[in-house]
C-alpha cells in the first residue's frame with residue numbers, strides 16, 4: 001500500500017528522517033495504551049504508599065502529574081516498570097517489564113505497518129529494540145543514576161547501540177510522541193543528511209554509548225516538535241539526540257519502535273522479535289498478545305540465569321574518545 005507521497009519518500013531518502021503527521025489516532029490508538037500505563041502507575045503509587053515512602057497514592061491526579069509527584073516525593077524512578085524491552089544488563093527474574101495487550105496492539109497497528117511496508121516492503125519483522133520513554137522534569141529525576149528512559153539522550157546513531165551483526169540490516173526507527181513533544185519538554189533533534197555516511201565512532205559514556213560532541217555538526221541540529229499521533233521515521237544511521245525536559249510539570253512520553261525485513265539480524269539476538277506482517281507467509285504473523293508477552297518473560301528468565309550479553313562494540317580507549 002502506498003502511504004507516502006513521492007515528495008515524502010524523497011525527503012526521507014535525502015534527509016534520513018521524515019515526520020509523518022496523524023499516523024495514529026490519539027483516541028482510538030493511543031488511549032488504550034495510556035489506560036494500561038495508568039494501571040501500572042497506580043500499582044507503583046500504592047506500593048510506595050504502603051511502604052510509607054509517599055504521603056498519598058495520589059489517585060486523583062492525572063497521569064503526568066501523578067508520575068512526577070510520586071517520583072519527586074520518593075526520590076525514585078520506575079522506567080523499567082513501563083518499558084516493553086529488558087535492560088542491557090542486570091536482568092533478574094523479577095525485573096519489571098510491561099508487555100500488555102494494548103502495547104502489542106500498537107506494535108501491530110495496521111496503519112503503522114502500512115507506513116512501514118511502504119519503506120521496507122511487505123515482509124516485516126518487529127525488532128525487539130523498543131521502548132516507552134517517560135522523560136521527567138529535572139526535579140523528578142532520581143539523583144545519582146542516569147537512565148535514558150527518563151532523561152535526555154546524547155547524540156548517537158541507532159546502529160551504534162546494537163551489535164555489528166545488524167550493520168547491514170535495514171532497520172527503520174519509528175519514534176512517536178504520546179504527549180505533545182516540544183523543545184521545552186525534550187523533543188528529538190536530528191542532523192539532516194547524516195545517514196549517508198558510515199557508522200560514526202561512538203564512546204561508552206555515563207549517559208550510554210554516544211558520539212563525541214566534537215564530531216557533531218551542531219549548527220545543523222534540527223529540533224522536531226511533534227504532536228501525539230505523528231511519527232518520526234529515521235534510518236539506523238541518522239544521527240539524533242533528545243533535548244532536556246526543562247519544564248516543571250510535563251512528562252514527554254514517547255514510543256520508539258523498530259521494524260526491518262524478515263530474516264535480517266536484529267542486533268540484539270538475546271531479545272525476542274516477531275513477524276508483524278508477511279505477504280509470503282501470512283501464517284507466520286504473530287497475532288496473540290499473550291504469546292508475545294510469554295516470549296519476553298522467557299527471555300527474562302533465560303537472561304536472569306546467565307551473564308548478560310553486551311551490546312556494546314565501542315572502547316573508551318579509542319583515540320576519538322580522549
Ligand SMILES: O=C(O)CCC(=O)C(=O)O
Nearest residue numbers: 133153158175242254256
Ligand atoms: O526518546 C528519546 O529521547 C530518544 C529516542 C531515541 O534515541 C530513539 O528512539 O532512537
Ligand SMILES: [Fe+2]
Nearest residue numbers: 156157158240
Ligand atoms: Fe536512538
